[in-house]
Amino acid sequence: MPELPEVEHVKRGIEPRITNLIINDVQFSDAVHSGKANNKATIIKGTTIEQFTDMCVNYRIDSVFRRSKYIIFKLINRENIQYMVGHLGMTGAYFVVSSIESIPVLNYRKHWHAAFSLNDGNKLIYSDIRRFGELRMMDEAMFETFNAQIAPEPFSAEGQAHYLSRLLLQKYQNKPIKQVIMLHSVVSGCGNIYACEALHLARINPNTKVKALSKKRKLLLYEKIVFVLEEGIRYGGSTISDYRNAEGESGTMQNRFNVYGKKVCGTCGHEITTKVIATRNTHYCTHCQK
Numbered sequence: 001m002p003e004l005p006e007v008e009h010v011k012r013g014i015e016p017r018i019t020n021l022i023i024n025d026v027q028f029s030d031a032v033h034s035g036k037a038n039n040k041a042t043i044i045k046g047t048t049i050e051q052f053t054d055m056c057v058n059y060r061i062d063s064v065f066r067r068s069k070y071i072i073f074k075l076i077n078r079e080n081i082q083y084m085v086g087h088l089g090m091t092g093a094y095f096v097v098s099s100i101e102s103i104p105v106l107n108y109r110k111h112w113h114a115a116f117s118l119n120d121g122n123k124l125i126y127s128d129i130r131r132f133g134e135l136r137m138m139d140e141a142m143f144e145t146f147n148a149q150i151a152p153e154p155f156s157a158e159g160q161a162h163y164l165s166r167l168l169l170q171k172y173q174n175k176p177i178k179q180v181i182m183l184h185s186v187v188s189g190c191g192n193i194y195a196c197e198a199l200h201l202a203r204i205n206p207n208t209k210v211k212a213l214s215k216k217r218k219l220l221l222y223e224k225i226v227f228v229l230e231e232g233i234r235y236g237g238s239t240i241s242d243y244r245n246a247e248g249e250s251g252t253m254q255n256r257f258n259v260y261g262k263k264v265c266g267t268c269g270h271e272i273t274t275k276v277i278a279t280r281n282t283h284y285c286t287h288c289q290k
Helices: 004-018 030-037 049-054 106-110 140-148 157-166 177-181 192-201 215-234
Strands: 023-028 060-067 070-076 081-087 092-097 112-118 123-128 134-138 273-277 280-284
Touching: 004 060, 004 070, 004 092, 004 215, 023 049, 030 049, 030 112, 049 134, 081 092, 081 140, 106 112, 134 140, 157 215, 177 192, 177 215, 192 215, 192 280
Parallel strands: none
Antiparallel strands: 023 112, 060 070, 070 081, 081 134, 092 123, 112 123, 273 280
């Protein structure tokens, strides 16, 4: 599933090409139409197709930004402000192209689901092979509530203070640290892959209960979370299976992993242990991580 670095790269790829353009029309795939007809929230969540269309057509894309693992499109017309909130799920991707046939990756070309026609002649297209992603429309009040539930961005000074305060909450004391740092209300955008890598660099066993960690070790872990997220951005994100950026390119961060998906530890060479924590496969080295 795309995490913060992958989502950041997608955002950077589309932002300069669509900002200040107007959405003239939007089309949806047969899969979206049939899903909605059968009362399934296929891609378009929280509204009907008709409502969604009314909330974006003839709106100007004022800005594009990322919060945690979400891409946010701020849309403005003469009377209203709407926020289109997109989550890539496991295999979602955006492309800015002249037509659906111009999407550079065949599998994404076959599995397009929403095509926004822009006033410069291009289209912003959302494709999703497995259809676990989503697009939601929110007014200003809804977006404010949604945004308040997400931790400050990890690269900000507020992010560290927020993280330390969350780890003091009683409800987290007996939970494994791996589970807690994946909550976007605690750390914004740290998913399974980068949590495994950060815990390894901090030499912390992912099963360690929050209450067992000193403030010094908590701070070290946060430092490593920020480091691996920045590394992920630097190396174009991680392509484990289907992730592609807005140009259809794969990331290379997976080539720098020490533990995730590995058989032996990239630091010491010992065998990697795999365990399910909070429904996610967790990879760690019992020799390095205590």
